[in-house]
Amino acid sequence: MLELSGITKSYGGRRVLDDVGFTVADRRLTGFVGGNGAGKTTTMRIALGVLAKDAGSVRLDGTEATTADRRRFGYMPEERGLYPKMKVGEHIAYLARLHGYSKADATQNAEALLDRLGLSERLGDYVETLSLGNQQRAQIAAALVHEPEVLILDEPFSGLDPLAVDVVAGVLQERAASGAAVLFSSHQLDVVERLCDDLVIIADGTIRAAGSRDALRAEHSGRRYELVSRGDAGWVREQPGIDVVDFDGGYALFDATDDEAAQRVLRRAVDRGDVASFAPQHPTLAEIFKEVIA
Structure with missing residues (x-):
């Protein structure tokens, strides 16, 4: 379980996060929604440890998250970060090897995951030749290939057609069912509502609502x-x-x-x-x- 508590962050005297706190539970999908500039990406980067917080804590299973703990995280940034000159299958397998997988296991994991994401026929293609939607699927594979315990995904459904959205949603549901804590942001509120177990709504750097989807719907009904x-x-x-x-x-x-x-x-x-x-x-x-x- 990933827990954020009392997170604050300022830039140049402007506070962009103010006492942000919520929980991402194991085996559940948590949707993180808010307008542009609300603080979603900053919060995610602090949870990942790639951005320093001014105050607060990020805990994994009750203790402050360490660099070693964060190796068990999977992250998909909103901007694409794959190497364009690498072949898709080799690239995803390479990322698995960086997490300690043997060459054989890394290749097996990469190929199985890319097949599940509908990219089995693109294993030998260079990343730069993929459509934007297929690059998005490959980026998701990069976040998942080392079988992380915590998944943090920034706009995973961006640029996907409805069929691809269903495929990616199914993969995320499978990962949650296998035990992962999954946090994802999205502007596609209909997708969030259909997919998530829990919701966190942020605006102007503060949490405005958090809880299970059903509880929030009942509370505001x-x-x-x-x-x-x-x-x-x-x-x-x-x-x-x-x-x-x-x-x-x-x-x-x-x-x-x-x-x-x-x-x-x-x-x-x-x-x-x-x-x-x-x-x-x-x-x-x-x-x-x-x-x-x-």
Whole structure:
């Protein structure tokens, strides 16, 4: 488990991180979201030890992370950092060897991972000849080939088409299931919402929300409900304590001032005998993000 606590960082008298703290749990995918300049990349670099912090701690399994510990990390930067003149398969195997793998094991790991990422036919191609999307896949392979215990990925889905996003998402889920703690940033909130177990939202260098995806959705859900009726649901508009947000024949989406107002709508719908479905509506990650950074 990776734990950040009280992290602060300033540049030229301007504080860019202020008391940043959150946990990246083993076997879970943690989505790290925020606008441009919010502090995501700075936080990740401090966790990796490539950037010094002014205060705070970075702990791995309860103790301050050391240089040796960080050899068990895998990192994918937002900017691509592969050697363009190396062949893809040889490059990824070379990176595995830097982490102590034998030549045979490094080659086996590299080829299996590149095949899983859809690059098996590109093993002999030079990195510079790959499309941007395939370079992104190769960069992900570089972060994963030594089977790290902690994965830190900065915009791993950037430049990928929908099919490639699904492939990479599947690989990250497999790594988490095998025991890794995975932290990834992304501007693609729909992908984060679909993939992550936990969420961390940062704005202006401070953590605005952190927790499990389901807990955050419940916390910010308010009292919005959806009623699907077999008849006309226009009567919902006349109910006290109800503000209809969307309406279409037998469909009504509404906000209730309290739980009792919502229950009155449900009871009346049941009395009318035309309820097809009735359920609370949870906000999307995009809606939570807008709310907490406002």
